[in-house]
Amino acid sequence: MxxxxxxxxxxxxxxxxxxxxxxxxxxxxxxxxxxxxxxxIARLSGINDLARRYAADVIDDFYRHLMSFEDxxxxxxxxxxxxxxxxxxxxxxxxxxxxxxxxxYVQDRLRIGAIHERIRLPIKSYLGMYNFYxxxxxxxxxxxxxxxxxxxxxxxxxxxxxxxxxxGLAIETYIASSERTIRAQQEAIQELPTxxxxxxxxxxxxxxxxIIDSQRARQLTEQLLNSIRGxxxxxxxxxxxxxxxxxxxxxxxIVQTVEAARLMGARVIIAGISPEVAxxxxxxxxxLGRIMTVGDLQSGIERAEQLLGYVVTRSxxxxxxxx
Amino acid sequence: xxxxxxxLGNVLIASVQGSMSDADLAQMRDELVLDVRRYRATGVxxxxxxxxxxxxxxxxxxxxxxxxxxxxxxxxxxxGIQPEVAFSMVxxxxxxxxxxxxxxxxxxxxxxxxxxxxxxER
Numbered sequence: 001m002x003x004x005x006x007x008x009x010x011x012x013x014x015x016x017x018x019x020x021x022x023x024x025x026x027x028x029x030x031x032x033x034x035x036x037x038x039x040x041i042a043r044l045s046g047i048n049d050l051a052r053r054y055a056a057d058v059i060d061d062f063y064r065h066l067m068s069f070e071d072x073x074x075x076x077x078x079x080x081x082x083x084x085x086x087x088x089x090x091x092x093x094x095x096x097x098x099x100x101x102x103x104x105y106v107q108d109r110l111r112i113g114a115i116h117e118r119i120r121l122p123i124k125s126y127l128g129m130y131n132f133y134x135x136x137x138x139x140x141x142x143x144x145x146x147x148x149x150x151x152x153x154x155x156x157x158x159x160x161x162x163x164x165x166x167x168g169l170a171i172e173t174y175i176a177s178s179e180r181t182i183r184a185q186q187e188a189i190q191e192l193p194t195x196x197x198x199x200x201x202x203x204x205x206x207x208x209x210x211i212i213d214s215q216r217a218r219q220l221t222e223q224l225l226n227s228i229r230g231x232x233x234x235x236x237x238x239x240x241x242x243x244x245x246x247x248x249x250x251x252x253x254i255v256q257t258v259e260a261a262r263l264m265g266a267r268v269i270i271a272g273i274s275p276e277v278a279x280x281x282x283x284x285x286x287x288l289g290r291i292m293t294v295g296d297l298q299s300g301i302e303r304a305e306q307l308l309g310y311v312v313t314r315s316x317x318x319x320x321x322x323x
Numbered sequence: 324x325x326x327x328x329x330x331l332g333n334v335l336i337a338s339v340q341g342s343m344s345d346a347d348l349a350q351m352r353d354e355l356v357l358d359v360r361r362y363r364a365t366g367v368x369x370x371x372x373x374x375x376x377x378x379x380x381x382x383x384x385x386x387x388x389x390x391x392x393x394x395x396x397x398x399x400x401x402x403g404i405q406p407e408v409a410f411s412m413v414x415x416x417x418x419x420x421x422x423x424x425x426x427x428x429x430x431x432x433x434x435x436x437x438x439x440x441x442x443x444e445r
Contacts, residue, residue: 222406225410228426234426259413259418260406260413263412263413264424265424265426265431266426
């Protein structure tokens with residue numbers, strides 16, 4: 001008997017929404033973790049003039065670099081797009097040394113991350129951009145501060161902290177987006193209808209495809225029980241060929257459905273347990289011992305017909321060809 | 324409210340009313356057991372169509388009835404469990420294991436092979 005473990009079910013539904021929202025508190029926490037403090041902000045603001053001077057060159061170099069690679073070049077084939085992106089990059093670049101790293105800054109960074117994600121720029125290219133900037137700035141800093149190498153070094157470290165804050169945000173935009181996609185797909189799968197099909201007098205067939213969660217299992221059971229009453233069914237074949245994975249929770253749902261059907265006087269046959277599912281069930285110690293199981297839907301129907309007393313015979317074997 | 328117990332050939336039919344107390348259920352059990360012996364019944368049908376809630380006491384009593392009747396050499400069938408009741412029963416783990424169930428009185432009679440009655444006679 002499978003244990004009732006409904007209590008440990010999680011409600012996955014709400015976690016993925018508004019993933020990009022970052023609170024004041026969260027931002028402060030992140031800065032703290034990166035040890036990005038007022039001193040860093042002062043140092044970064046201190047090199048703003050310098051950044052303004054070399055921004056155009058760095059951006060040009062950067063795009064020359066981008067254009068020298070086949071996979072990144074394709075994103076900027078339109079010269080107009082390239083010019084617009086360059087301007088945006090320049091703004092972005094200068095923003096690094098403007099000293100105001102508040103929630104507005106975060107929103108700006110998230111927005112830019114989302115744009116890159118939308119055009120499907122791979123995350124490796126996105127991170128490569130940070131790498132390029134950091135190296136370009138390091139070179140320029142050491143030139144500008146050649147008399148005071150310690151200052152160049154500490155400014156660079158401050159920039160490094162801020163850059164990592166940005167990278168964290170950018171990666172999160174990418175992850176949030178793929179999580180949204182996964183969520184949408186899961187919903188689509190879960191919304192797949194599960195029809196209860198009257199197959200013969202007294203026999204229902206229920207093909208299940210996709211993921212069984214508690215809500216869907218409940219819906220399925222209710223629908224099945226009402227159909228048993230409505231069709232005066234005595235046998236039900238539930239085909240789970242289309243169910244890829246079974247855990248103890250899903251198995252529990254199946255067992256409950258079978259038992260509820262039996263209370264209404266209908267016997268259930270489970271058909272189409274795949275080798276993988278069979279392995280998982282045995283490994284998890286799930287006992288379907290009292291439940292009739294057969295290999296595939298055809299065997300299920302044959303077994304049900306036999307139990308209902310149907311005898312199926314072929315009257316003529318060549319009728320198909322005539323039609 | 325007391326349960327009505329009807330005799331139909333060798334079969335006894337007990338109808339559980341919607342508003343039966345635990346004591347009423349227990350009394351029905353006692354009467355049924357006596358009647359099986361008295362009428363030499365071979366089958367007993369307990370119809371719970373009107374029952375809209377099945378608590379653990381009711382489920383235990385039904386199970387008890389079925390087991391006692393089996394000991395007396397007859398067959399018991401519980402009929403008329405409604406979809407909502409069935410669903411909440413399995414949630415509570417009240418699965419009436421090993422006990423005959425049927426959709427309604429008609430199917431129950433068919434299961435007991437009462438001649439001339441039943442939707443799918445075989």
